[in-house]
Amino acid sequence: MIPLADDAITRDDKALILAYDHGLEHGPVDFADVPASADPETVFDVATHDAVTALAVQKGIAEAYYPSYEDDITLLAKLNGTSNMWMGEPDSAVNWSVENAAELGADAIGFTLYGGSNNEVEMAEEFRQAQEAARDHDMGVVMWSYPRGQGLKNDTSASTIAYASRLGLELGADITKIKYPGSADAMKWACDVAGKSKVVMSGGSKASDRDFLETVETAMNAGASGLAVGRNVFQRENPTALLDGLEQVIFEDKTTEEALSV
Amino acid sequence: MIPLADDAITRDDKALILAYDHGLEHGPVDFADVPASADPETVFDVATHDAVTALAVQKGIAEAYYPSYEDDITLLAKLNGTSNMWMGEPDSAVNWSVENAAELGADAIGFTLYGGSNNEVEMAEEFRQAQEAARDHDMGVVMWSYPRGQGLKNDTSASTIAYASRLGLELGADITKIKYPGSADAMKWACDVAGKSKVVMSGGSKASDRDFLETVETAMNAGASGLAVGRNVFQRENPTALLDGLEQVIFEDKTTEEALSV
């Protein structure tokens, strides 16, 4: 965590990251309800919304679509990722080098760490290389900190999620993306132990506008610095209304009620 | 996927790739019905047909035969491959460096990814290195995207094949070679989710001229950008007629009936 390293992907020290790597992580089935969402252009258009501070995609998507949007979107290069088709302890492939991401115009990198996986040691070492290379290129570092694996019984317990956010601080992330641990208290614990490293809540599976905004509001009040969201945006036919609401809650300190009544 | 990266191996944005790595992948048994096909010169001669936009071979074949054909054939360097003699989760050896392929005159690289294999993570990282090196040499990138492995029950289901083509887009292939998923609808899904990345259908095992052309026609109508074919060409005593037909269907928008009546 380095001061100002995440400036390019935050606004007033807060972040709303639109994540769009589901085609790799989950496959095209995630686009089934809203077929247009399979087309990256649809999602890149959404990402031009003022509320979105960065768009996180894999290398292939960035190569093909980012050049047309580079004036309107801040690119967060999601370096690793994998399909869900194989079996075994959680792991993720490093699909993109930092050097290549920098050449394509990315302002920050994103990296998944499956703490608790029997592959944690290897993944942490890959994170080290990516994090230090990002520093050499003055790029911010976002960790997707998702404990999972044989040694974990409940990967959204308060202590596990607090451990997840602490890993981001200890290992050198500017922003750590964690799952919502189910309560305001647990979220506050996770934010407290992250120190100067920012915490953003992971959007998770699709919810109603109100339910989703309320969870985000709770997270912000607990100390979160924003949100990283995917399906809750692109699985909506018209995500603009939700993004308008998120902008109020995240950047304007509004309540869900206030945001919904705008 | 980068605009124009595949120019050298396409014609009007469509591709007919002649693949000839069966001696490595399946062994000489694939040449048994047409013994002359064991001789690379026979296949290189076929590849001079106007319909063929690129010939995909392994390094050893390229070293020995390509220099005599470099004016008439576009070389697609198939970087990885393996014999079928060993056991275990699908994997493939990287038999050729991008640098060496570029020196030999290749215009593009080909790389197999067995998504769903327990070796997917390692293969994806090898693909990253090859893909980024290809970019440094201004070479196009073709992914052989073949999900298979312990975690997959049916590797030609619609969702698996759509996942396969999406992997090409997400990871940075200009062209992704997939198996025909059995129906026009499934093929259309696979093409839709590939975005700007082109999809070519894999030829598979030998079929009659009419059956094969009809499948290719269906694939083209579903959004495919062409075909990568091996056995359906070199396992024919005289493949010229079929290539003539494929040229009509792929590049001239003709139906199978029209193509067969030329």
Add this chain to the structure above:
Amino acid sequence: MIPLADDAITRDDKALILAYDHGLEHGPVDFADVPASADPETVFDVATHDAVTALAVQKGIAEAYYPSYEDDITLLAKLNGTSNMWMGEPDSAVNWSVENAAELGADAIGFTLYGGSNNEVEMAEEFRQAQEAARDHDMGVVMWSYPRGQGLKNDTSASTIAYASRLGLELGADITKIKYPGSADAMKWACDVAGKSKVVMSGGSKASDRDFLETVETAMNAGASGLAVGRNVFQRENPTALLDGLEQVIFEDKTTEEALSV
């Protein structure tokens, strides 16, 4: 072990290393009793105590907090570490390169070796790389020598702890951190076989002031060169008194009684 290599992190050839990597190794649960200890600033403030000759933290903590304390604290870069969430033979991830640590201003490196783990060979080779890189940067080397793994029945027996301290000497540590083996005689053996390499006692879990000081006094009399302590300091609401006492015992050759009566 090189003469003077540890000068920056010792005082009169003795060391009191404050270790603060529990957020990575054990998770935030270690901060539960004294919540303020989750905040690195709290611990950095403690580390400005004259008795502390170096503060050992992971890269992320150093990046975020050390720049504000670089005039008052000597940084010991703890290069490897891991969470306790996964299963299998003991191992540790190398989270920090020596080059990066040197740039951030570290004067020495810290490295855990789990001798006796089935991963010992790999960890020893990682230690070699770190140790030799440290020499290139004129940095001291501290080994956390903690035998554990499938092949060990009792990891605090006299012979195991003596083996642990000898590993530090054989492999090139300037200072070796070992667990207290339970008796003055066993501690003396461990110090004797370390030769010119210094031995510091590991603080372990929290104890009363008197009990802890008495153990440290025993260790010093047995030939130890100091202490590396974490929980026994930051799990106290006000650790200053204990640090005052440790200063007397470690640097002023005082007994526990004398130290407590100051």
Add this chain to the structure above:
Amino acid sequence: MIPLADDAITRDDKALILAYDHGLEHGPVDFADVPASADPETVFDVATHDAVTALAVQKGIAEAYYPSYEDDITLLAKLNGTSNMWMGEPDSAVNWSVENAAELGADAIGFTLYGGSNNEVEMAEEFRQAQEAARDHDMGVVMWSYPRGQGLKNDTSASTIAYASRLGLELGADITKIKYPGSADAMKWACDVAGKSKVVMSGGSKASDRDFLETVETAMNAGASGLAVGRNVFQRENPTALLDGLEQVIFEDKTTEEALSV
């Protein structure tokens, strides 16, 4: 396979390679019947026979003995090899770098590939590195292509041996050494599918002069380009007669009868 790359180790496009790595592969027991054969000088002296186009040895033997013979013997650097003392899927250690071999004066490299071993992928990648480095040094490449491993039931069947010789062509060997598959037809198939890559027969265990020459004659008539032989030469008290005969059969197109009557 590159034209002329094997010129230094062939004579009229044919090869008689004397292989002497049995001390590594089988141990000193192979020298028991003819104790003098344990002394490399004995075998180097044999290798000065006009019929021998190259001598294949490991690095240590080359370092110690080749400098005295460099005017009379062509050195083929056998890069990999291993003892037969360990258990598990077939594998081979890379004991010699191409750079070092080139400095010692080698004109070509030799490399074993155990196709069908569960280590085939790794071995093929090591072969790639060696093969491409050899090209950088203008050295010829000989593959010892020996399918064996868990997935193979019969490693000398016609189809397996044909696969073996094809692997040499596909992966870039100038010469591929295969076992004799038991019949002229099977040998012809193996030679046919090797294309421009030359095939040499492996000598195997010791046979009578007549039996051995007849097998070689059959192999030559089937399309082989020569022989790689070890035990059938050095396990003879006086191998000159056999080498005289082999010279007639391999380079002078003589029959076994004619060769024996010279």
Add this chain to the structure above:
Amino acid sequence: MIPLADDAITRDDKALILAYDHGLEHGPVDFADVPASADPETVFDVATHDAVTALAVQKGIAEAYYPSYEDDITLLAKLNGTSNMWMGEPDSAVNWSVENAAELGADAIGFTLYGGSNNEVEMAEEFRQAQEAARDHDMGVVMWSYPRGQGLKNDTSASTIAYASRLGLELGADITKIKYPGSADAMKWACDVAGKSKVVMSGGSKASDRDFLETVETAMNAGASGLAVGRNVFQRENPTALLDGLEQVIFEDKTTEEALSV
């Protein structure tokens, strides 16, 4: 094996290597009978005896103690080694780079190869790197050739020990250290198959002066070039007498009787 490469560590082409890596390989328990032997200075003092042609230690010991003895002792850098605390197939960590050893003033390297271990392939490749780097620095190479592992029933049989010494020759050692195979004939076989590579006998566990000298005498008569000894020297309260005797037997061609009567 290269002529003169071992000059610095031999005298009249014979060697008496004092090995002192037991603190790493066996732990401090090896020093229990003669506690002073735990102190490297004690052993370095012994190594100044005229009979000792080189002292073999690990990096940490060399860093701390060699600078005071560099005028009186020839340093043999034992590059790999490991504790005996872990379980599994024999392996050894590379704890020292050749470059670092050269900077510290070493004249030769020592490297253990566990032929027959399922890790033999990896260890042989590590040996290759060390051996070739040693050549670049004009350093001699000594192999500790100790067959052991799952695939070996009796690791001191005549054929296994002969295989061990042959491995040294084949892989490029100037001197190969083997265990005494139990008889003069077996030792002679092991020396014969080592060719120009020198063989030194391993000292093994402690024996009486007479028994030990007689075994050394037998080995020398069988063709050995000397001895590598550890416990039989440093586990004696006063090792000078034994070293005097060894000097007579190894360098002066004396019998045990003659040596004991000096």
